[in-house]
Amino acid sequence: MSAVKTARRAQAAPHTAARLAWRGWSVLWSPRAVLASAAVVLVALGFALVQLGVGDYPMSPGEVLATLTGNRGEAQEFVIFDLRLPRLLTAGLVGLALGASGAIFQSVTRNPLGSPEIMGFTMGASAGAVAMVLVFGGQEGSGMAGALIGGFATAATVYGLANRRGIQGFRLILVGVAATALLDSLISYLLLRARLQDAESAYTWLVGSLNGADWQQVQIIGLTVIVMIVPVLAIGNQMRLLEMGDDLAQGLGVRVKPTRLRLLLIGTVLCAGAVATAGPIAFVALAAPQIMRRLTGGSVSIVPAALMGALILIVSDLAAQRVWPDSQMPVGIPTLCIGGTYLAWLLYQQSRASRL
Amino acid sequence: MKIENPPAADALPGNRLRAHNLSLRYGERVVAENLSIDIPDGSLTMIVGPNACGKSTLLRALARLLPPERGSVVLDGEDIAKYPSKEVARRLGLLPQTSIAPDGITVADLVARGRFPHQKFLRQWSADDDVAVTNALERTNTGDLATRYVDELSGGQRQRVWLAMALAQETPLLLLDEPTTYLDITHQVEVLDLCAELQESGERTIVVVLHELNLAARYATHLIAMRDGSVVAGGSPKEIVTPELIEKVYQLPCSIIDDPETGTPLVIPAARNRTGARCT
Numbered sequence: 001m002s003a004v005k006t007a008r009r010a011q012a013a014p015h016t017a018a019r020l021a022w023r024g025w026s027v028l029w030s031p032r033a034v035l036a037s038a039a040v041v042l043v044a045l046g047f048a049l050v051q052l053g054v055g056d057y058p059m060s061p062g063e064v065l066a067t068l069t070g071n072r073g074e075a076q077e078f079v080i081f082d083l084r085l086p087r088l089l090t091a092g093l094v095g096l097a098l099g100a101s102g103a104i105f106q107s108v109t110r111n112p113l114g115s116p117e118i119m120g121f122t123m124g125a126s127a128g129a130v131a132m133v134l135v136f137g138g139q140e141g142s143g144m145a146g147a148l149i150g151g152f153a154t155a156a157t158v159y160g161l162a163n164r165r166g167i168q169g170f171r172l173i174l175v176g177v178a179a180t181a182l183l184d185s186l187i188s189y190l191l192l193r194a195r196l197q198d199a200e201s202a203y204t205w206l207v208g209s210l211n212g213a214d215w216q217q218v219q220i221i222g223l224t225v226i227v228m229i230v231p232v233l234a235i236g237n238q239m240r241l242l243e244m245g246d247d248l249a250q251g252l253g254v255r256v257k258p259t260r261l262r263l264l265l266i267g268t269v270l271c272a273g274a275v276a277t278a279g280p281i282a283f284v285a286l287a288a289p290q291i292m293r294r295l296t297g298g299s300v301s302i303v304p305a306a307l308m309g310a311l312i313l314i315v316s317d318l319a320a321q322r323v324w325p326d327s328q329m330p331v332g333i334p335t336l337c338i339g340g341t342y343l344a345w346l347l348y349q350q351s352r353a354s355r356l
Numbered sequence: 357m358k359i360e361n362p363p364a365a366d367a368l369p370g371n372r373l374r375a376h377n378l379s380l381r382y383g384e385r386v387v388a389e390n391l392s393i394d395i396p397d398g399s400l401t402m403i404v405g406p407n408a409c410g411k412s413t414l415l416r417a418l419a420r421l422l423p424p425e426r427g428s429v430v431l432d433g434e435d436i437a438k439y440p441s442k443e444v445a446r447r448l449g450l451l452p453q454t455s456i457a458p459d460g461i462t463v464a465d466l467v468a469r470g471r472f473p474h475q476k477f478l479r480q481w482s483a484d485d486d487v488a489v490t491n492a493l494e495r496t497n498t499g500d501l502a503t504r505y506v507d508e509l510s511g512g513q514r515q516r517v518w519l520a521m522a523l524a525q526e527t528p529l530l531l532l533d534e535p536t537t538y539l540d541i542t543h544q545v546e547v548l549d550l551c552a553e554l555q556e557s558g559e560r561t562i563v564v565v566l567h568e569l570n571l572a573a574r575y576a577t578h579l580i581a582m583r584d585g586s587v588v589a590g591g592s593p594k595e596i597v598t599p600e601l602i603e604k605v606y607q608l609p610c611s612i613i614d615d616p617e618t619g620t621p622l623v624i625p626a627a628r629n630r631t632g633a634r635c636t
Contacts (some may be wrong), residue, residue, distance in 0.1 A: 021481070028480045110456070165383065234477055240458070241472060247421050247452035252525065253445030253473035299458040 033296040037304045040292075044092070044311040051318045052084050082214075090213040090277060091317045091331070092310040093221040095284060097274040099292075099309020100232060102285030103302045104267035107239050108260060109169030115286035116271040119176030122282075123183040124154025125275035129205035130187050134194045143205055144220070144276045151272035154179055159264060167260060208281030209330035210317050217277050224273030231266050232302050239263060243299055281332050283339020284309050291342070312338065370433075371397050372561065373418060373448070373529055377427035380413050380585070387413045388585030391427070395529075395578075400555040401563045402572040405582035406606050411565045412453065414582070415533050418563070419450040431529075445473035449527035451518055453534050457506040463517050464502040467492055470524030492523035496550060512543035519550065530554070532564045536571070544568065548575045569606075573597050574620045581605045597621035 020027045052068075053059045057079050059067070067076040098116075105114045116122050128150015129143040136142040158179050162171040187206065191199045204211075238259045241249040250256045271285065289305035291312075296304055316334040323334075373395040380388045387410045395401050395418075403411045416422040418429055420436050429436040431447060439447075449470075457466060470492070471485045493499040496516045501509065506517060515535060522530060532551070536544040552575055554560050566572040572579060573593040580590045583605045589596040602610050602623055609626040 025478045026481045027478065237472065237475075237480070241469060243456065243458050244469070245452060245455045247416070247419075247450065248455045250421055250441070251419060251445065251450035251452065252470065253442035255441045293459075298460045 030296065030298065033298070033301060033304050036292065036295040037307050040304070040307045040311050044307070044314055047311070047314050047318060048088055048092070051088055051314065051321075052080060054318075054322060055079070055084065086215050086218050087210050087213040087317070088314065089218045090221060091210055091313045093218065093225050094210075094274045094278045094281065095288075095310035095313030096225055096306040097221060097228075097270040097309070098281065098284040098313070099288035100228070100302050100306035101267040101270035101274070102287075102309065103289040103292075103300045103305035104239070104263050104270075105285070106289050106300050107243055108167075108263050108267070109172050110243060111169055111173060112290050113286070114169060114173055116267065117280065117282060117285065118180070119172055120158055120179030120183060121151050121155050121176075121268060121271050122275055122280040122285075123180045123187075125151035125272060126205050126280045127183045127187050127190075128153065129275075129279070130190050130202045133202040133205065134190055134198050137198060143202075147205065147276040147279075148272050151275055152268065154183065155264070155268040155272075167264070204330070205279050207330045208275075208279035208332035208335070210278055210320075211328050211330065213278070221273055221277040224270060224277075228266055228270055231262070235259065235262060235266065236302060239302070240299065279330075279332065281313065282336045283342070284312050284335055287339045287342045288312055371395060372432050373563075374430045375414075375418060375424075375427065376430065378414075378417055378424045378429070379426040380410065380417050380422060381425055382413075382422075386585070391586060393418075393580065393587060393590075395561060395563055397561055398555070398558060399561055399578040400551055400576055401561075401578040401580060402576035403563065403565045403580045403582060404567075404569050404572045404605075405588075409582045409605075410585040411582050412533055415450075415531050415563065415565050419448060419531050420444055421450070442473045445525065445527070447527055448529040448531065449522045449525040450531045451522045451533065451535060453537060455518060457514070459507070461506050462502070463498060463504055463506055463509070463520075464489065464493070466506055466517060467498075467502075467520045467524050470521040473525065488524045488526050492520040495523055495554070496520040511538055512540070512546065515539060515543065515547060516550075519547065523554075528560055530560050530562045532562065534565050534567060536566065536568065544571060551575065569602075569623055570615075573622070574615055574618050593620050597623065 018029055018031050020029060049061045049064055052064045053061055057075075059076065059079070063072065063076065064080065066072050067080045070077075102115045105116055105119060106112055108114065109119075125147040128146040128148070130146070131150070132142040132146025158172065158175050159167060162168065162175045164171070191202065194202065238249070238254045241252055241254050242256065242259060242263075246256045249259075274281070288309035289300040292304040292308040293300050295308075312335065313331065316338060317331045319334045320329040320331045323329075371394050375391065375393045378388060378391040378393075379386070380391070391410075391414065393414065403414065405411050413422060417424055420429065423437065431439065431444065436444060468485065468489050471481075471488060474485065474488075475481070490499075493502055496519050498513070498516050498520050501513060501517065506514060509517065519532075519535065522532070535547050535551075539547065548564075548571055551562050551564060555562050555577065564572075564576075576593055578590065579593045579596060581588045581596065581601060588605050589601050597612060599610055599612055602608055602612070611624050611626065612621050613624060614620070615622040
């Protein structure tokens with residue numbers, strides 16, 4: 001150690017990460033990830049402005065901004081604050097939650113397929129919601145409660161079954177695929193037994209939708225996201241080390257099992273919150289981290305993936321509303337198109353690189 | 357020659373890393389019973405033995421990756437299980453056999469990850485970290501690779517980079533699990549030369565699990581031979597490596613000559629005759 005001490009004034013090590021230091025504090029960040037994230041935020045804000053302006057009562061971006069700052073009449077305020085803004089915020093926040101949970105699950109399973117829908121949690125939430133809606137006949141909040149219960153119950157079951165001397169990524173995916181198939185047949189059974197009217201209202205829980213999103217939805221998903229911000233930021237570094245293997249991570253002082261459990265818990269809460277708010281919106285959790293990984297270089301990371309998730313969902317919702325107006329198209333359908341195409345491309349790329 | 361119960365014979369009080377009466381198992385499979393071991397401070401200790409003799413398992417137990425069923429690993433006089441994880445990681449570094457380099461990471465960034473146990477949530481980088489990373493890159497001759505991507509490196513270069521990461525951790529104790537696997541002879545020698553340099557500079561105690569018996573005998577200052585989960589012999593290679601020991605540990609008839617380069621024992625397996633039996 002003495003040789004190390006004498007060389008204390010060596011030059012800064014070459015790094016691609018930049019540091020932000022203030023007094024004794026310092027934070028490492030990657031300039032490329034920050035640039036890409038900033039670009040995503042700007043594009044998302046641009047689409048948000050468009051989305052607030054278009055509709056049966058069109059408004060120019062200037063008019064939208066004026067209304068937001070309280071300089072327009074009641075009609076405009078009603079359109080913006082009561083109709084369009086809650087829907088936009090719901091889309092953005094659900095996207096954040098899905099993107100972040102996707103990044104967490106992909107990191108924990110060390111597999112780009114390790115997203116909540118592949119692992120069965122989304123389907124579990126759907127099954128729970130459908131069951132509750134059929135039992136309680138679409139009473140207010142029953143679908144939401146069912147989604148939360150179903151999501152967590154499925155997650156607990158999948159973790160339990162995948163746990164053999166520690167939870168292993170690939171087993172999580174295999175068990176999740178089995179759980180998805182089981183739950184799928186359960187949902188079909190429930191819908192077959194249900195009255196047509198009930199089945200109709202349960203159907204919204206099978207394809208995610210932002211139709212009729214109001215401030216109550218914003219509160220639920222907003223609270224979920226805000227509560228998770230600090231845990232997510234605090235666990236990022238440990239997550240990165242876990243990707244290099246359990247033994248190495250533990251050798252570096254990461255408490256492997258508690259850290260992985262905490263990651264799974266954060267990911268499950270974010271995913272369940274998103275499904276309870278807007279239903280099972282497909283593929284955002286799968287695609288957002290992978291798209292962002294290609295933009296930022298390096299491995300998946302939570303915050304950029306969350307921002308990309310928000311962008312995907314805002315754009316998809318705009319498409320759902322504007323490309324097929326008057327159809328009340330659920331946002332889950334454009335995300336399925338985008339995500340499905342993307343997944344096919346990803347699999348093609350990986351089979352070419354013979355990684356799969 | 358110390359064959360019977362050697363750990364007691366060279367157990368010096370006060371060595372930083374010791375293990376007492378370990379019982380190790382994976383699920384139902386018992387790997388070792390009543391295993392005791394003592395790592396001399398400042399040594400380059402190498403652990404050898406046939407496949408599945410429990411040497412890697414022992415290393416995992418020493419690094420607290422595998423909690424023993426009975427017995428304890430003692431680090432600086434205290435049961436290792438009682439330390440906080442990061443404190444262990446500041447005293448004892450481990451390079452596992454297989455680690456996964458994240459996609460698209462540069463050498464410098466990978467090596468910098470070795471600094472994790474010295475960092476905090478809001479103190480993620482300091483001048484000490486810079487020095488440690490620069491030194492680690494220098495020691496392992498990977499300074500000119502610093503800005504390259506780990507995916508692009510050859511096997512030998514990659515192993516040096518992993519070693520650099522372990523060095524950046526700046527632990528007085530360093531455990532390496534078969535650091536030469538998959539490397540050709542040149543790179544094996546390179547890695548072991550580095551271990552010897554580190555040990556000679558007096559900065560670190562190094563424990564290596566090694567498959568290559570002859571290289572272990574050449575480089576080790578302290579050699580431990582294991583079979584079936586117990587230590588058969590421990591001591592300097594010159595003292596303990598005899599045809600009897602090799603026969604006992606590997607069930608391989610052999611003769612021992614002096615390594616013409618270093619004078620350390622060199623194991624020459626007995627030739628096979630035409631009937632398939634070995635000449636002894």
